Amino acid sequence: xxxxxxxxxxxTYSFDKLxxxxxxxxxxxRNYQARNYLKDMKKGDWVLVYHTGSAKEIYGIxxxxxxxxxxxxxxxxxxxxxAPVQKLKSAVPLTKIKTDTKLNSMVLLKNSRLSVQPVTTxxxxxxxxxxxxx
DNA sequence: GCCAACGTTGGC
DNA sequence: GCCAACGTTGGC
Numbered sequence: 001x002x003x004x005x006x007x008x009x010x011x012t013y014s015f016d017k018l019x020x021x022x023x024x025x026x027x028x029x030r031n032y033q034a035r036n037y038l039k040d041m042k043k044g045d046w047v048l049v050y051h052t053g054s055a056k057e058i059y060g061i062x063x064x065x066x067x068x069x070x071x072x073x074x075x076x077x078x079x080x081x082x083a084p085v086q087k088l089k090s091a092v093p094l095t096k097i098k099t100d101t102k103l104n105s106m107v108l109l110k111n112s113r114l115s116v117q118p119v120t121t122x123x124x125x126x127x128x129x130x131x132x133x134x
Numbered sequence: 135g136c137c138a139a140c141g142t143t144g145g146c
Numbered sequence: 147g148c149c150a151a152c153g154t155t156g157g158c
Contacts, residue, residue: 007156031141052156094157113140113155 003119004041005048005058005108006082015049015060019084027071027079034116038078039068047082048119048127050108057091058127060084088131102126 006026008014018024029035041047045064051057066081097103103126107117119127 009156033141056157111140112157115155 002040002042002045003048003121003124004037004045005050005117005119007050007052007115009053010051010055011053014051015084015087018049018060018062018082019087023065023081023083025079026082027073029071029077029079029116031115034114035078037116037118038080041067041080043067046085046124048124056094058088058131059091060087090131090133092127092130096130100126100130
């Protein structure tokens with residue numbers, strides 16, 4: 001089981017929208033590095049959902065329902081199907097991630113433009129730990 | 135709204 | 147194959 005992080009602009013597609021939709025096709029990825037990570041996703045992998053823009057926080061957890069398949073809009077690229085697992089009890093803001101010694105080597109900070117990225121088990125566990133505090 | 139940090143495109 | 151110009155992302 002692997003862990004990932006995907007970014008979304010909440011004004012465009014938020015985690016709350018995913019909760020109400022029950023599942024969604026995560027498509028439109030047009031970056032080769034991101035595409036390669038998409039193709040590595042397996043059914044059942046967990047995916048942190050990060051809100052960009054004014055939010056800048058990890059907001060919820062989703063899981064991979066269908067591994068990579070050709071993006072219907074452009075079959076050169078790939079898409080996956082995601083379903084919500086749960087909204088984090090409290091979102092973990094970027095500012096917290098930057099200052100947390102267990103999180104400050106996350107790809108999120110090192111490669112801020114990458115929209116699909118791997119997360120280590122210890123990073124994932126730490127995010128969950130922080131989200132349970134108030 | 136600005137711009138740094140990328141990624142892509144296309145002329146050479 | 148190099149790299150200047152351009153486009154995009156996303157934090158500030």
